Amino acid sequence: MGMVGGGPGSFIGLVHFNAAMLDGQINMVCGAFSSDPEKSKVTGESYFLPAERVYDSYQEMIESEKALPEGERMDFLCIATPNHVHFGPAKMALENGFHVVSDKPLTFTTAEAKELVKLVEQTGLVFAVTHAYTGYPLVKEAREMIKNGELGKIRKVVSEYPQGWLSEPIERENQTQASWRTDPKRSGKSGCMGDIGTHALHLAEYVSGLKVTQLCADLSTLVEGRPLDDDGNVLLRFNNGARGVLYASQISAGEENGLRIRVYGEKGGLDWVQAEPNRMEIKWMDRPMEIKKPGNAYLSPIAQYNCRMPAGHPEGLIEAFGNIYRNVATCIQCRLEGVEPPTEALDFPDVYDGLRGMEFIDKLVESSEAEKWVTFNH
């Protein structure tokens, strides 16, 4: 793979790298790590890349790589840039025949997202969006249990994502992560909800198998002077009549990365917390609560497919992230070999999930500004 973004100070670039390396199926062969060529070069060296494959820009990288012989050039592009630089590289990669793994949100605007959807449909290339939290084995298990009707008809979904790291205006001190995330020119029309609210939506819809059809949002800026929302609370209604709550926050001081999903059906509920990803509570009406854990034979095949370790040997976010990369690698390799990939390998967030996230942001902002319920088609 080749990487765009992920230069000095980037947290997510390194995560993409670790996740891609983990299973030994992928090598990083080139990169354009920064808009500053000097920084790109330094990062390239830290990854042991040959100087000639560390590029000054993604344009140069895509062109140069395309010129290399098949088998030598990169197979796919990993996009680990701030939001406003997702679309450009994604579009150019697709147009030049490269598969793509992009960070989320998919693009800066919904129009761009729709353009990418079209390009993917035209080219048939593999396109993954790293809503990585749905890569955890127990999230797969949750989805599978609900799909199999174990909880009965779903009635309530609570998806929450509190963080606290933007409780102070650290963007004014040029903290790398904070400064672009709170800047409408680089982040888009929403701050907190675009950054992590979209994860909470993806998790809710992925696990429940439902779609949000109406929502009422209250987006707020609690740190004075910040131009984008740093907190958002949303009422949800789903396509089967279920009700829900979704909230995301970056001013919940003291919270680290508290993504959590709870889903309740007629027969029982489930509860999964990202910060302790190796346990999931299953609550029943008439029998003791159960705790499921990875690496056990009682899990569904799709959950087991996403475990690397035996029971009691914790896996973390890099492994969940790695499950997306492993699936992408498997899909690409199957194409090279002209065979169908196994069903399990097709289970990763794609360009449609990316578009869904963009439309969600639009609807949140619309609802919040109007202070009323809005319809969210799908």
Added chain:
Amino acid sequence: MGMVGGGPGSFIGLVHFNAAMLDGQINMVCGAFSSDPEKSKVTGESYFLPAERVYDSYQEMIESEKALPEGERMDFLCIATPNHVHFGPAKMALENGFHVVSDKPLTFTTAEAKELVKLVEQTGLVFAVTHAYTGYPLVKEAREMIKNGELGKIRKVVSEYPQGWLSEPIERENQTQASWRTDPKRSGKSGCMGDIGTHALHLAEYVSGLKVTQLCADLSTLVEGRPLDDDGNVLLRFNNGARGVLYASQISAGEENGLRIRVYGEKGGLDWVQAEPNRMEIKWMDRPMEIKKPGNAYLSPIAQYNCRMPAGHPEGLIEAFGNIYRNVATCIQCRLEGVEPPTEALDFPDVYDGLRGMEFIDKLVESSEAEKWVTFNH
């Protein structure tokens, strides 16, 4: 004390009794436990009451007790009836000079609640409403920490109360608890939100020291055919600009009694869960999370005042409930002795809290029916 309600099948009557007995300051001397005199008699015997002080109705009880000499008659009335029978006994007790401890919600209608407020103001009698969850020592600690500014200005409040016991239409099988709670004639205009949503509001306002000023609610009936809401989700705005979410549910299958409060300020947050009441998480921006526990010298005086046991010896809901009774008993005794009660003893939910709960129900229903934000004055 004398008790109205609490006959066979009542859960809350027994809790009131245990809580009142716990500290040896209170004796139950009489009761009108059921509208069915036979049932009342049986219950009276189980409490070792003399037959002549087990009454057929609260009216008879209040009249007969008033006729007894001072020192012999009951000091206060405990009301443990379904919602529609709160007002009558409360009013009559006040009018006849008896203090009152009433279960919540205060009354059936807001008009009744206002009448009780007036009566309390006129008579000067002690009136407690058993929002018992705020009786836990760590809830006191939470309130105190926030009052002292330890978390800085409050920005976000999340109050949730999931239960699952009404996931099936058990009211149709005449389950005692379920049948009146889902019946508009006995429960009032809201089911779930009146029953437990009011606890979630009281906890949120008590702990944060803030008042909700605007809300947008989505009340739903997920079990088909049920005439009252069994689930409700609410967006909140507070008088200092803080934002929040409140939800209560009785169809969150598998949940037992999941009341939980999280409050975040500029400097940190706190998190308390009723089902594990003897620990509270305090989360900080720049140092490790702390876990506070009852019975420790590091707690505030008001929290310690509400502990009975040394550290590591768990207390439960009966003890929290008992803290209200202990305070009421102390206040009544101080009056008898003509002295001022200690400040700590004044810390219990009163008739104003009861009225607040009634008005909250009104606003929730108004907002939900209109599908829009409403103002909630205070």
Added chain:
Amino acid sequence: MGMVGGGPGSFIGLVHFNAAMLDGQINMVCGAFSSDPEKSKVTGESYFLPAERVYDSYQEMIESEKALPEGERMDFLCIATPNHVHFGPAKMALENGFHVVSDKPLTFTTAEAKELVKLVEQTGLVFAVTHAYTGYPLVKEAREMIKNGELGKIRKVVSEYPQGWLSEPIERENQTQASWRTDPKRSGKSGCMGDIGTHALHLAEYVSGLKVTQLCADLSTLVEGRPLDDDGNVLLRFNNGARGVLYASQISAGEENGLRIRVYGEKGGLDWVQAEPNRMEIKWMDRPMEIKKPGNAYLSPIAQYNCRMPAGHPEGLIEAFGNIYRNVATCIQCRLEGVEPPTEALDFPDVYDGLRGMEFIDKLVESSEAEKWVTFNH
């Protein structure tokens, strides 16, 4: 009941009182709360006792109460004194026809314990020893599951009881609790193990249904200058071949009251922690871990018999303690009525359990001093 001990500064006296009061079946009618008559008087007043039934000594109390007419005199004696004053009141009470509820350890010496056993056998009186931790509903459930073979043959038992409150030599500052517990003249031949190690043994044998037959102990004094052990670690072998570990400590700094029991059989294991008594983990070989909680219909009848509250409404140590008192009250009342008590009411620690604890202390000290394995008959 009448109480001996429990004067100012006593923690356990108040716990006995709260527990006895809780269910409204017991009244405290008299007491000899301290060897200092002035202190006794003050305590008596705090309990609203008439002056004439607050005695200067237990001897005076037993004699005077015996002289009162039946129905007026106390029914049983509650012993809440330091260890060296358990035997005297217990013996005299039995000899004068009073039932007894005694704190643990039963006596100061094993010889005294054996004498009490004889007296109980001769008189047929009710005699309870407050190993209160086995009064929790989930401890009952654990015992029942094992008795029913749900875990298969038991192979391993781990019983631990870390506390930290004696990490500093607070006995030198005359802290009430610490000074007698670290004094061989008042506590007996063991400090930590006598005080809490006996709880750990009782819990292990009660839950597993097994008996320890061999042990190897290492008792230590970690705080310099303290005359009794403040930490003890023990290897265990049980009568069915199972192996185990038991440890107790009062210098595990930062621990509050960490009693915990784990039992493993051929098919699964269970894990219960006193500080969070309202959940028990059940771990299986081939299916998800289960969490059992009080107040649920899936519990065994004996566990449900010991619950007061519906699911999700936490009960604490006072309630567990209260279960002993409720059983004792039921047994005494059944005798008064000339009927057999229900089986469930017979389930409380008795004089034989008390003797077992005393013999355990002897064996621990013997093994530790000799630095070798010893046989522990039963």
Added chain:
Amino acid sequence: MGMVGGGPGSFIGLVHFNAAMLDGQINMVCGAFSSDPEKSKVTGESYFLPAERVYDSYQEMIESEKALPEGERMDFLCIATPNHVHFGPAKMALENGFHVVSDKPLTFTTAEAKELVKLVEQTGLVFAVTHAYTGYPLVKEAREMIKNGELGKIRKVVSEYPQGWLSEPIERENQTQASWRTDPKRSGKSGCMGDIGTHALHLAEYVSGLKVTQLCADLSTLVEGRPLDDDGNVLLRFNNGARGVLYASQISAGEENGLRIRVYGEKGGLDWVQAEPNRMEIKWMDRPMEIKKPGNAYLSPIAQYNCRMPAGHPEGLIEAFGNIYRNVATCIQCRLEGVEPPTEALDFPDVYDGLRGMEFIDKLVESSEAEKWVTFNH
């Protein structure tokens, strides 16, 4: 690196691979994955290795690789074989100038372990033993806190390692993992204690900074007919006078991989559980318990050095394992560059730790057979 062992059915081979790959500093260039060349070949293909570098035996691999030009040959050997095949490859690798990363226990006999120590001292090569649990950042933090005196003088250590996967005699069904671990010819003189008891010792000594000097062990076989211990309980005394308990078990049915360490000093205690590695409890005498978590600026530099992710993004065992590999890679690279490695990179279990584990096994067996305390020199 080159790998010996890790063929089909090996769990630990894959963990070594994932851990080595993770940070992109290491490539696997060759392997001798099985004593069955056919299996070795299949495994080699799964790792995308060229056929000519998949060898039939470790002897062939070491000879062939040595013959390759520097820079092309493997830099170090990873040993992922059953216990009885650790010594041979390790010795031959050292003798031929290859660094080594070996699984534990170091060897089959203590004599072999001593021989390896000598060879390492003679050759000066890097030698790591994968006691990987001490690679977690919070374990580093625990060690650092104690080293800095934050807990005061250490008084008590409790190290436990319950597993349940050998509760049934699955070795008789030729389960790969079970069959060699319960076979004295492949596992050595101890089963459970050699396999996981050594981890518990390493963790205890690493974190506390103390050495065990006396021990009394009770090793047992609870599954009938099994030739090696499957459970062991040990009393410990440390070089500074501290006391302790260590136990390991593979018949604690339902336990997955329950390694846990608790250490108590004069001022406080700490508690870390491997299955939830991203939190550590710090318990204090006089202030609230603290929970430390990875990725936070409040951690010591050595703990931060071992974190890859920001707070709230869980890391697992592969990452802990990877910390050993990263350190080894750094040390080897520094040698190639002729510079001193950073102090942090020297922090991995080495050949002396491996020898210590072997001697521990000897002492456990000696003590258990004699049923008495033995001295454990260091």
